[in-house]
Amino acid sequence: MGRVIARDLRLAFRAGGGFGLGLAFYLILTVLVPFGVGPAGAELARIAPGILWVGALLACLLSLDRLFALDREDGALDLLATAPVPLEGVALGKAVAHWLTTGLPLSLAAPGLGVLLNLPWPGHLWLGLSLLLGTPALSLIGAFGAALTVGLKRGGLLLSLLVLPLYVPTLIFGADVARRGAEGMALGAPLALLAAVSAGCLALLPFAAAGALRINLR
Amino acid sequence: MNAPPLVLDGVAVARGGVPVLEGVTVRADPGTALILRGPNGAGKTTLLRTIAGLQAPIAGEIAPGPDQVAYGAHADGMKGGLTVAENLAFWAGIHGTGGIGEALDAFGLARLSERAAQHLSAGQARRLGLARLLLTGRPVWLLDEPTVSLDAEGVGLFGQVVRAHLGRGGIAAIATHVDLGIAGVPLDLAGFRARSVPAEGALAWDV
Amino acid sequence: MSIWSYANPAKFMATTRRLTPALGALAALCLVVGLVWGFFFTPDDYRQGATVKIIYLHVPSALMAINGWLMMLVASLVWLVRRHHVSALAARAAAPVGITMTLIALVTGAVWGQPMWGTWWAWDPRLTSFLILFLFYLGYIALWEAIEDPDTAADLTSVLCLVGSVFALLSRYAVNFWNQGLHQGASLSLDAEENVADVFYFPLLVSMAGFVLLFVALVLMRTRTEIRARRLHALRLRERMA
Numbered sequence: 001m002g003r004v005i006a007r008d009l010r011l012a013f014r015a016g017g018g019f020g021l022g023l024a025f026y027l028i029l030t031v032l033v034p035f036g037v038g039p040a041g042a043e044l045a046r047i048a049p050g051i052l053w054v055g056a057l058l059a060c061l062l063s064l065d066r067l068f069a070l071d072r073e074d075g076a077l078d079l080l081a082t083a084p085v086p087l088e089g090v091a092l093g094k095a096v097a098h099w100l101t102t103g104l105p106l107s108l109a110a111p112g113l114g115v116l117l118n119l120p121w122p123g124h125l126w127l128g129l130s131l132l133l134g135t136p137a138l139s140l141i142g143a144f145g146a147a148l149t150v151g152l153k154r155g156g157l158l159l160s161l162l163v164l165p166l167y168v169p170t171l172i173f174g175a176d177v178a179r180r181g182a183e184g185m186a187l188g189a190p191l192a193l194l195a196a197v198s199a200g201c202l203a204l205l206p207f208a209a210a211g212a213l214r215i216n217l218r
Numbered sequence: 219m220n221a222p223p224l225v226l227d228g229v230a231v232a233r234g235g236v237p238v239l240e241g242v243t244v245r246a247d248p249g250t251a252l253i254l255r256g257p258n259g260a261g262k263t264t265l266l267r268t269i270a271g272l273q274a275p276i277a278g279e280i281a282p283g284p285d286q287v288a289y290g291a292h293a294d295g296m297k298g299g300l301t302v303a304e305n306l307a308f309w310a311g312i313h314g315t316g317g318i319g320e321a322l323d324a325f326g327l328a329r330l331s332e333r334a335a336q337h338l339s340a341g342q343a344r345r346l347g348l349a350r351l352l353l354t355g356r357p358v359w360l361l362d363e364p365t366v367s368l369d370a371e372g373v374g375l376f377g378q379v380v381r382a383h384l385g386r387g388g389i390a391a392i393a394t395h396v397d398l399g400i401a402g403v404p405l406d407l408a409g410f411r412a413r414s415v416p417a418e419g420a421l422a423w424d425v
Numbered sequence: 426m427s428i429w430s431y432a433n434p435a436k437f438m439a440t441t442r443r444l445t446p447a448l449g450a451l452a453a454l455c456l457v458v459g460l461v462w463g464f465f466f467t468p469d470d471y472r473q474g475a476t477v478k479i480i481y482l483h484v485p486s487a488l489m490a491i492n493g494w495l496m497m498l499v500a501s502l503v504w505l506v507r508r509h510h511v512s513a514l515a516a517r518a519a520a521p522v523g524i525t526m527t528l529i530a531l532v533t534g535a536v537w538g539q540p541m542w543g544t545w546w547a548w549d550p551r552l553t554s555f556l557i558l559f560l561f562y563l564g565y566i567a568l569w570e571a572i573e574d575p576d577t578a579a580d581l582t583s584v585l586c587l588v589g590s591v592f593a594l595l596s597r598y599a600v601n602f603w604n605q606g607l608h609q610g611a612s613l614s615l616d617a618e619e620n621v622a623d624v625f626y627f628p629l630l631v632s633m634a635g636f637v638l639l640f641v642a643l644v645l646m647r648t649r650t651e652i653r654a655r656r657l658h659a660l661r662l663r664e665r666m667a
Contacts, residue, residue: 003311007300014299075293082270082284083312083354144588148568148581158564158571162585165560166592169599176603193602197595208588215580218273235574236662 001085004093005100012101022059022102023109029055030113041118048117049127049178055113056106056131057167060138063102064163065156067094067146068213077150081217091209092202095136095143103135119182126181134174134194140201140209141166147212170197221248221357222282224389226269229278230412233264237276237412244405246391248357249384251402254393260407262393263291266360269391288354290361294347298336302327302346305335310353321352324379326371340367348376359383361392373398432509434652445645452638459632467624479537481629485636487530490558493523493640497565498590501583511648513579514655516586517569518647522640524562531555550597550604557596561589575655 012019033051034044071077080090110131111124119127145163149155173194180187223245230240238261246252254262268275271284296305306318322328325345330338335346344367351359359380365373377399380390384400392398431437463481500516503509534552535545546552568585572578 003308007297007308010304011297011299071295073293074295074297075291076295076297078270078272078291078293079289079295079309079350080312082272082287082289083309084285084314085312148585149571151577152571155571158567161560161567162564165557165564165596166589168557169592169595172596172599172603190602193599204591205588208584212581212584215577215584218577235576236665 001089001093001096004080004090005097008094008097009100012097019101019105022062023105025062026055026059026106026109027113029058030116033117045118045120045182048114048119049123049182050175051117052110052113052119052127053131053134053171053175053178056103056110056135057138057171059106060102060135060142061160061163063098064142064146065149065159067098067143068150069146069155072150072216077213078217081213087210087213088206091143091147091213092206095139095206095209098143099136099139103131103139107131107135122184123178123182126187127178130174130177130181130191130194133177133191133198134170137170137194137198137201138167140198140205141170144205144209144212147209147216150213151216170194173197221286221387221389223247224252224269224358224391225279225281227279229265229268229280230276231261231264231268231273232276232412233261238264239407239410240277240412242278242405242407242410244403246389246403248387248389250389251380251384251400252389252391253400253402253404254391254407255395255404256407260411262407263362265407266291266362266391266393269358270360282358286356287358287360288351288356290348290351290359290364292347292362292366294343294350296335296343296346296350298334301332301334302338303331305346306349306353309350313354313356315353315355317353321349324352324382325349325375341369341372344368345372345375348379352379357388359388359390361390361394363393363395365394365396365398429507429509432507432511434511434655437511438649438652441645441649445642445649448638448642448645452635452642455631455635455638459628459630459635463625463628463632467628474540476537476540477625479533480625481632483530483533483537484629485633486526486533487555488633489636489640490523490527490530490555492637493519493526494558494561494590494593496644497523497586501586504579505583505587510579510655511652513583514651515644515648516582517579518651519644520562520566520569522643522647524559524566526636526640527555527559527562531559548604550601553600553604554597557600558593561593565589575658 030052033047037043037047068077071080081087107128111128114124114127142163145159145166146155148162149159152158173190176190177187177194180190225245226242229242230237231242232238238259242265244252254265256262264273266289267273269280270287270289272289295309297308300308302322303318306321310316310318319328322331325348327342327345327349330342335343338346344364348361348364351361361380364376368376373396380392380398380400383390390400390402392400392402431440460481464478467478469475469477497516497519500512500519504513504516531552534555538547538552539545565582565585568582569578572581
């Protein structure tokens with residue numbers, strides 16, 4: 001599993017676009033929002049946590065369709081399936097690599113982008129924390145969706161259709177943490193639920209993803 | 219290397235739900251090569267994928283299991299963004315083996331080891347894909363048209379590597395149209411063309 | 426005789442040949458009785474007026490929207506565990522019926538909500554849950570359509586249905602949590618069942634029975650079509666062999 005992570009990270013670094021693309025998309029999305037809703041600071045501050053969460057979610061989606069598709073095309077997935085490593089580990093490794101190249105940088109960038117949307121101060125911290133806690137679930141759910149659609153020629157659009165409804169609980173709890181953090185409210189409950197969603201995804205989805213991969217490799 | 223023989227007993231395989239081969243029965247002892255022949259579409263690749271465990275046979279028994287088998291396909295899983303040495307190091311790590319230096323030398327890739335795989339010529343890339351087989355440490359090699367895009371020197375090197383593998387008691391099943399200078403048991407798949415009704419029909423869809 | 430014998434396509438087709446139209450006729454009867462009784466022979470609600478009568482469409486369709494997904498879940502599990510093809514095809518057949526029921530529930534809900542709440546749409550937990558259910562159905566159907574090999578499609582959609590069910594349930598609770606988080610206690614509540622009087626209740630029961638029968642009849646009909654489609658697929662393969 002570690003080797004899969006290391007290889008995918010190295011490939012992402014070499015290819016250049018790996019990190020940058022998702023981040024650039026996130027930045028542009030954040031910049032566009034005030035043009036859509038107007039420059040009033042109070043208005044922006046109110047919607048900032050939600051916008052920044054939805055933006056991170058969409059940025060996560062960008063690179064998902066290549067998660068297994070590249071390995072499928074060049075045969076690496078076939079070879080990994082016959083290698084003495086569990087496919088569950090491979091699926092988890094790919095999801096972790098995806099998180100390290102998208103979820104983690106997005107989480108770190110989000111507090112900075114919060115400044116653009118006039119997010120009140122303690123909100124930055126909670127936004128970053130909620131994304132750190134929630135984006136692993138997004139990557140794991142995405143890996144499951146990518147595994148389902150890996151055999152399809154144009155699976156990208158279908159992937160979004162499958163994955164976005166699965167993102168609902170994570171988005172609700174994550175954005176709620178960020179919103180409550182910005183408004184200075186108690187946020188223990190959504191924080192715990194968000195962590196629970198991520199932990200549950202971590203425990204279950206690598207198996208579902210590996211199962212879907214096995215079906216697709218037949 | 220102390221390998222069990224490769225035994226196919228009454229194997230039937232399907233491609234896209236359509237049976238292509240049935241009743242394939244053959245045995246290759248350690249140290250021998252199995253040369254698969256047959257026109258395009260005869261089912262060479264499908265049979266090799268089935269032996270590799272990538273798809274289940276629709277009938278028959280295959281021994282040994284997939285954990286003894288290394289599959290060398292055209293899609294060889296090499297990443298263009300990684301160097302030759304990094305690619306091999308990844309697969310050596312996955313299989314828990316070593317010997318990257320020997321594998322590079324065997325295919326004359328040593329001076330290219332720091333080059334990114336995407337900058338290799340087609341023939342060099344093919345050699346890299348074949349070098350991976352040495353790192354699997356598995357006794358049974360399945361080779362699907364291994365010499366495509368190899369030059370004369372490459373074919374020669376490949377022949378040497380396979381002969382050395384057989385000399386160590388390994389087994390190779392090779393689907394090829396060219397003479398590799400490897401003595402082996404020929405297996406003409408034209409004789410095993412599937413004639414029975416598709417598996418689908420057996421499911422009582424006649425309603 | 427074991428229930429699994431109906432998993433044989435031939436046996437299934439023979440049994441449902443007569444059963445399907447009979448169930449369809451019974452569904453039509455129940456729907457006509459239930460809806461006519463409900464629409465024309467019940468008094469107007471003292472608070473909601475005549476608009477309350479949409480309940481005879483809204484509640485049964487919402488019921489079948491959820492039960493349709495549950496049926497798909499059970500059929501998917503049967504397929505994954507016992508590999509009965511009819512089960513996988515029944516799950517496939519149920520999806521379009523289920524999504525239509527969901528759509529009816531959503532539209533009648535909007536039509537009802539307009540005079541009652543003064544808005545076509547509110548992000549009430551129940552409405553939102555049904556919208557999410559609609560999206561789940563959509564993804565499930567899209568995955569079936571996208572995959573060519575029927576067995577692979579059956580496997581992958583079953584896995585999606587299983588995982589989707591967990592997430593659908595999770596979404597239901599998340600949505601409850603989320604709306605409370607927004608409104609501090611829902612101001613719009615739609616608990617019709619709790620304050621329904623007997624005079625509304627009996628026609629509602631009849632039309633619910635009608636919707637259940639309609640659902641079963643439609644799913645059987647569609648399953649029969651799917652089985653015929655599979656037979657066509659098998660015949661084509663056989664032709665390619667020859």
